[in-house]
Amino acid sequence: MSVEAFALPLATPLETAAGRIEEREGFLFAARGGTGEATPLPGWTESLAACERALRDADEKERWSAALAACEGAPAARHAVSQACLDARARAADRPLYRELGGERECERVPVNATVGDADVEGTLSAVETAVHAGFETVKVKVGARAVAADADRLDAVRSAYPRLELRADANAAWDEAEARAFLDATSGLDLAYVEQPVPGVDALARLTSVGPVAADESVVDAGVDACLDAGVAAVVLKPMALGGLDRARDAAFAALDAGVTPVVSNTVDAAYARSGAVHLAASLPDPAPAGLATGGRFARDLVPDATPVRNGYIAVPRGNGHAIGGSAGE
Numbered sequence: 001m002s003v004e005a006f007a008l009p010l011a012t013p014l015e016t017a018a019g020r021i022e023e024r025e026g027f028l029f030a031a032r033g034g035t036g037e038a039t040p041l042p043g044w045t046e047s048l049a050a051c052e053r054a055l056r057d058a059d060e061k062e063r064w065s066a067a068l069a070a071c072e073g074a075p076a077a078r079h080a081v082s083q084a085c086l087d088a089r090a091r092a093a094d095r096p097l098y099r100e101l102g103g104e105r106e107c108e109r110v111p112v113n114a115t116v117g118d119a120d121v122e123g124t125l126s127a128v129e130t131a132v133h134a135g136f137e138t139v140k141v142k143v144g145a146r147a148v149a150a151d152a153d154r155l156d157a158v159r160s161a162y163p164r165l166e167l168r169a170d171a172n173a174a175w176d177e178a179e180a181r182a183f184l185d186a187t188s189g190l191d192l193a194y195v196e197q198p199v200p201g202v203d204a205l206a207r208l209t210s211v212g213p214v215a216a217d218e219s220v221v222d223a224g225v226d227a228c229l230d231a232g233v234a235a236v237v238l239k240p241m242a243l244g245g246l247d248r249a250r251d252a253a254f255a256a257l258d259a260g261v262t263p264v265v266s267n268t269v270d271a272a273y274a275r276s277g278a279v280h281l282a283a284s285l286p287d288p289a290p291a292g293l294a295t296g297g298r299f300a301r302d303l304v305p306d307a308t309p310v311r312n313g314y315i316a317v318p319r320g321n322g323h324a325i326g327g328s329a330g331e
């Protein structure tokens with residue numbers, strides 16, 4: 001059993017309307033033959049200190065159920081413990097994590113979107129060009145850090161250059177309702193797949209669903225998936241670290257599928273173990289939508305080198321038992 005701290009600088013920080021993500025700190029939790037990652041992101045999860053407290057408490061428990069209970073209210077800590085538990089069980093059953101999660105069909109790879117941070121039109125176009133040349137067919141552009149008209153111009157330029165690209169925008173709740181309406185109106189001819197979290201709050205999201213396609217991200221964490229589905233969103237973005245684990249994110253994905261809504265697996269710019277876990281989560285879903293998991297390349301170094309590389313817009317599901325990277329406790 002162990003709780004091991006890590007701090008990993010990003011070579012390519014992510015610029016968002018909610019700030020710049022430059023470094024990721026967290027813990028690896030290892031117990032009873034399984035390993036899991038906790039990489040809290042304040043604003044989305046508990047603080048680093050609260051995460052560590054919950055993990056140290058969990059580390060003293062002799063059973064998985066007690067360890068998981070010790071992490072209630074600390075989603076990143078619970079993510080680590082539940083991932084370790086799934087990993088240990090999958091290894092004991094000699095199967096990959098996505099099968100342990102309940103995935104019913106063989107899955108070798110999952111499609112992913114490129115994530116393009118805030119930049120001017122030129123910088124945005126150049127980042128999208130790099131992504132398209134690398135084989136991505138879906139691109140998510142961060143918006144909300146500059147004026148609505150400037151963001152609309154960025155998306156317009158991308159659409160003109162790439163008529164067939166699946167295009168998503170993500171405002172990280174930066175706008176008020178009038179700004180969100182203005183953006184949705186200005187981009188209504190650009191065939192955006194959706195605008196992720198244009199405004200804070202699920203009630204405002206609900207009012208925007210008649211204006212254009214919107215997806216819930218922060219609101220899934222704050223209000224719960226059911227409230228977002230009731231709001232009539234086109235998609236729900238699921239970040240296992242913020243939702244308390246792969247198991248809980250998968251339950252949310254199936255609630256969405258049952259409601260005819262697209263679940264999109266994403267991550268909080270996690271390190272290799274949690275990214276691998278999220279790839280397995282996507283692999284466990286029927287026909288997964290392009291996932292927000294192409295973030296590994298932003299790290300200057302990682303816990304395990306090159307664990308989930310992107311090739312031609314896809315990440316191969318790590319092969320082997322459990323999450324299948326980096327070995328497990330005691331190995």
Ligand SMILES: O=C(O)CCC(=O)C1=CC=C[C@@H](O)[C@@H]1C(=O)O
Pocket residue numbers: 016018113114115140170172217266267268269291292293294295
């Ligand atoms: O979903 C993706 O394409 C990658 C991850 C990503 O965009 C995010 C990770 C962490 C914090 C957020 O600003 C952001 C998001 O809101 O989706």
Ligand SMILES: [Mg+2]
Pocket residue numbers: 170172196197217218237
């Ligand atoms: Mg988002």
